[in-house]
């Protein structure tokens with residue numbers, strides 16, 4: 001039987017509708033409109049497209065978008081100043097520094113300047129630490145979106161073998177923490193993992209975020225596994241993931257397509273985080 005195709009577009013649309021409804025209620029009750037600031041340094045076309053998508057989505061759910069742009073030769077101090085101003089601006093609930101930055105800028109050091117209460121990407125040491133400690137905090141958007149996709153197919157995570165391929169700070173590490181918090185038995189793989197195929201073939205939940213087209217082939221997939229493909233690889237034929245979709249469709253019980261799987265969840269959870277940040281900043285009772 002073919003796998004269930006997890007429709008990330010539809011699930012993200014539902015999350016966005018929920019956020020829009022909650023924003024409208026908050027604004028009606030308090031007069032406050034949550035605001036999301038994006039900071040884009042330089043002219044990287046892919047980053048510009050992502051930022052435009054975030055700005056548009058923000059307006060669609062009734063939040064105020066703040067679009068801060070700095071030239072590609074901006075100094076560390078220039079970017080630090082822009083972030084500090086946004087930290088201090090009460091109209092701004094969330095601040096997102098679009099990565100990657102031009103090579104002369106240290107993305108981690110600049111991310112550290114963002115007020116953890118406004119860190120809607122969940123990438124500061126404070127929010128990463130809170131996630132590790134199991135404390136309430138802003139969670140990275142893509143892994144949070146994957147948890148929603150898993151819930152949509154009623155994935156039984158308790159005690160399940162979950163394998164995450166990729167250990168980036170942006171995705172792999174927080175994904176592993178979220179699965180651990182849901183009581184899965186988690187293995188994290190990376191470029192030095194020996195015999196990746198046999199480790200992956202143990203997984204009841206297999207999540208791949210590497211950035212290598214069709215790395216995950218037939219022999220990596222356990223029958224009836226849930227397969228989540230986070231990879232985004234632009235090839236001449238179009239956007240493809242890290243998973244051989246055809247193989248997953250035949251072997252797995254559920255699989256995300258690329259595009260239309262994980263991708264749409266990231267912006268949806270960015271909006272959810274911005275609303276959450278506004279609430280934690282006390283904006284829903286002022």
Ligand code: NAP
Pocket residue numbers: 142165166167168169170171172189190191192193196209210211212230231232233262263264266
């Ligand atoms: P990244 O920082 O480049 O990390 C890639 C990870 O893959 C690293 O941990 C690396 O291992 C590991 N890796 C590389 N080659 C490998 C191999 N042959 N076998 C096993 N592991 C290998 O990338 P990222 O930011 O996490 O993103 C990964 C992919 O997900 C990209 O395609 C990106 O576009 C996509 N992504 C999509 C979304 C979305 O919204 N849909 C969001 C985030 C990322 P080492 O640590 O040992 O180098």
